[in-house]
Amino acid sequence: MTKLEKKIHTLTHKPLFLVALFASTSMTVLGNVVISPSLPALSEHFAHIPHADVLVPLILTIPSLFVVFFSPIAGIAIDTFGKLRFLLPSMVIWSSAGVLGFWLDNIYYILISRCVFGIATAFVMTSASVLVASYYTGSERQKMLGVQGFATAGGSAVFLSIAGYLSALSWRYPFLVYFLGFVFFILASIYLFEPKTPKHIPQEHVDDEPFRIWPFIPVYFMGFFVMATYFVSPTRLPFFITQYLHESPKIVGISMAISALSFGIIALFYERIRIYLSIKQVYLIALAAMGSAFLLFFVFHTYVVVLLGLILLGCGGGLIIVNNNSYLFSIAKPHHRGKAMGFMSSFMFLGQFASPLITQPFIRLYGLLELFLGLGITIFVLLVAVGLRKM
Known part of the structure; x- marks a missing residue:
C-alpha cells in the first residue's frame, strides 16, 4: 500500500x-x-380541488417517476464530469425543493416542487452510491455497501417516526424534515472528496470502451423485481393487518418498522455472509426468505406469523438489494459505474412506482390472499431460474 493509498484509507474510515x-x-x-x-x-385540505383523489397521491409518487427518467442521465453526467460536482448542488436543490411544501398552498405548485425534488433525488442517489463503490474495493466495499443498507433502513425508521409525529400537528410540518438535507450538505462539502481514476488505466482505453447495458439486464431485473415485491409490504399489508386480522391500525407502523429494522440488520452483516456464501447463493437464500414470507401470509392468519413474515421479507429484501449493488459494481468498469448505477436506480424506482399498479388489478380480480400466494409462487419460480443460471 502506497503512502497515498494509506492516506485515502485513513480519510475514508x-x-x-x-x-x-x-x-x-x-x-x-x-x-x-x-x-x-x-x-x-x-x-x-385539498378536498375542494377537482380530482384531488388523484393529485394528492401524486405528491408521494411523482418523484419516483422523475428518478426513473433522470437516473440514467445522472449516471452519464457523473461518469463524465465527476461525482461531487453533481452531488453537492443536487443536495441543495433536493433540500430546497423538499421544504417548499411547507409554505406552498397550491397543490399544483407542490407537485412542481416534487418533480424538481425527484430530479435532484436521481442525482443524489446515483452519485452517492457510486462514491461508496469508488472509495472502497473488495471485501471492504461489501462491508460498506452493507453499512449503506443499514443506514438507509435506519434512516427510514427514524424519519418515519419523526414524520408521523409531525403530521399529527399539521400536514405542513413533515416538509420541514427536508432541512436535514442542508446539514448533510455541509458535512459532505467538508469531508467528502472526488475519487481519482487509477493511473494504471490508460485514458484512451477508457474512452474506447462504450457502456453496454445488456450484461447488466439480469441485475436490473432483480432490482426492479425486489422493489416491486418488497413494496407490497407498506402498500398492502396494512390492509391485511387491519381488515383481515382485525388488529388495531396503531400497530401497523410498528409492523413496518420491524421489517425495515430486519432489512438494515441483515445488510449490516452482508460482508460476513459473503465470507461463506457466493453471490448466487445469497440470491437463492434471500429469494427463499421472501417467497416463504408471502406463503406464510397466505396460509397463517395470525399477527405473530405476520411479524415473522415481515422479518423474513425484510431480511430477504435487504440481502438482495445489497447483493445486487455489490454484484453490479464488481462487473462494472470504474469509468462506467455512474451509468451502471444510474440505470439501477431507474429500475429500482420503477419497481417501487409499479408495485401498486401491478398488484391492484390482481387484487380486484382474485383477492389479497391470492396475491400473497401468487407472489410466493412467482418468487420461488425466480429462485429456480437463478439457480439454473451460471454466474
Whole structure:
C-alpha cells in the first residue's frame, strides 16, 4: 500500500467522513417516507380541488417517476464530469425543493416542487452510491455497501417516526424534515472528496470502451423485481393487518418498522455472509426468505406469523438489494459505474412506482390472499431460474 493509498484509507474510515457519506446515501429514503403520514390530512385540505383523489397521491409518487427518467442521465453526467460536482448542488436543490411544501398552498405548485425534488433525488442517489463503490474495493466495499443498507433502513425508521409525529400537528410540518438535507450538505462539502481514476488505466482505453447495458439486464431485473415485491409490504399489508386480522391500525407502523429494522440488520452483516456464501447463493437464500414470507401470509392468519413474515421479507429484501449493488459494481468498469448505477436506480424506482399498479388489478380480480400466494409462487419460480443460471 502506497503512502497515498494509506492516506485515502485513513480519510475514508474517519467517523465524520462515514457520517457524511452515509447521510448522503440515506437522504433519498426521505423522499416518500416523510410525506406518507401526511396524505390523509393533505387529502382533507385539498378536498375542494377537482380530482384531488388523484393529485394528492401524486405528491408521494411523482418523484419516483422523475428518478426513473433522470437516473440514467445522472449516471452519464457523473461518469463524465465527476461525482461531487453533481452531488453537492443536487443536495441543495433536493433540500430546497423538499421544504417548499411547507409554505406552498397550491397543490399544483407542490407537485412542481416534487418533480424538481425527484430530479435532484436521481442525482443524489446515483452519485452517492457510486462514491461508496469508488472509495472502497473488495471485501471492504461489501462491508460498506452493507453499512449503506443499514443506514438507509435506519434512516427510514427514524424519519418515519419523526414524520408521523409531525403530521399529527399539521400536514405542513413533515416538509420541514427536508432541512436535514442542508446539514448533510455541509458535512459532505467538508469531508467528502472526488475519487481519482487509477493511473494504471490508460485514458484512451477508457474512452474506447462504450457502456453496454445488456450484461447488466439480469441485475436490473432483480432490482426492479425486489422493489416491486418488497413494496407490497407498506402498500398492502396494512390492509391485511387491519381488515383481515382485525388488529388495531396503531400497530401497523410498528409492523413496518420491524421489517425495515430486519432489512438494515441483515445488510449490516452482508460482508460476513459473503465470507461463506457466493453471490448466487445469497440470491437463492434471500429469494427463499421472501417467497416463504408471502406463503406464510397466505396460509397463517395470525399477527405473530405476520411479524415473522415481515422479518423474513425484510431480511430477504435487504440481502438482495445489497447483493445486487455489490454484484453490479464488481462487473462494472470504474469509468462506467455512474451509468451502471444510474440505470439501477431507474429500475429500482420503477419497481417501487409499479408495485401498486401491478398488484391492484390482481387484487380486484382474485383477492389479497391470492396475491400473497401468487407472489410466493412467482418468487420461488425466480429462485429456480437463478439457480439454473451460471454466474
